[in-house]
Amino acid sequence: MLSVLHQKHWKRTVLLICLLPCLFGCGSGSSESTTDPPIPEAEPVNTTGSGTHEPQQTAAGVKEFDGIQFEVPAGWKQVPLSPAQRGMISASFQIPEAGDGVRLTLSSVGGGVEANLERWRGQFQLPPGEKPIQKTIRVDGVETIWLDLRGTFDTGPSLRGAAESGMRMIGVAIPRSPRDFYLKLTGPREQLLKAEPEFEAFLKSARFKQ
Template sequence: MIQQRPSFYSIIVLLCAVSFHGCGSKEGGSNTDLPIPEAEPLHIENALSDQEGQQGSGVKEFDGIQFHVPVGWKQVALTPAQQGMISASFQIPQAGDDVKLTLSSVGGGIDANLQRWKGQFQLPPGEAPLQETIRVDHVDAIWLDLRGTFDSGPAINSSVASGMRMIGVAIPRSPRDFYLKLTGPREQLLKAEKEFREFAKSARFVQ
């Protein structure tokens, strides 16, 4: 019996060693899964890039009107003050950081809103508002060009700035007319004027 004890204990040690090795192999197997989570940030970045691409150029609809948004324009989130009043807001980085475009549906009539726009500008001596008619999807729309000192009025984040320019387009619609309002420094707005005119004339009413 004394000679058999080492063999008995040897078997127990061997079994423990095998069990320990098996547990270690499971832990090693879990380590091989570590690279999988590392790939997730790349997937998220790609998704963000796709969203940014969708937010840029292409056909977009606002209040029942489709527009072809030029390449490079950036649609930005509405501020709390704009929500409920503004349909969409854009920045035009290639023209300048201070160039902004808003789209909205407003009641009250086109004449009253055009007068309100004119009241926001103090024109230099010898200058007058430039107004013309443009065709937008077989409808006559008003193009109004104002230059001078801009006073946004008694609104939230109101401001007064000289050397400004605003190009507004009023499109007759029912029950509320649709307005495009491009504002910014005069020299910067000049860079966006041609593209903005094409944007306005690209409007198509959704049936």
């Protein structure tokens, strides 16, 4: 009698063991996986724009922009162009030794020299009694126009959105074909005073390769 009871108990135990996988693993085919979903990959960091965190490159040495070769002074930093600048600006520089507010851009633009000089004049509100300083400088045998403006600088809502007083700009126009070449140095007046000698040396180092 005892043996029979043991056999029945053993059968129930075996049956329970067989049913365990179904109790925990069986179900509809739409059961959710217990594996965590993969973490989305972050987008690659953009290193080609012109934001405040963009890397700067030491720029000293001979460099060529739009067929013109320049001797870049030691200490100048070349700043990567933003998406909005590409296609309009050929190169952008900072001159830290003169001050954080000094910027130099190089570009090749159509429309004629006088029209672009007039556009620069329109960006400045000069103090009473002050006039633009314009002169001619020979660069590698070519006459270039040097335009010096001082006052309140307003590039319009598309760029800064606010006028800045106490500013200065030295713009240089080099006649070229099919598009003229421009150098535009901007910044606070006292900082531009420090940058002016190196900028003029940079300009006179130009050699036309094309």
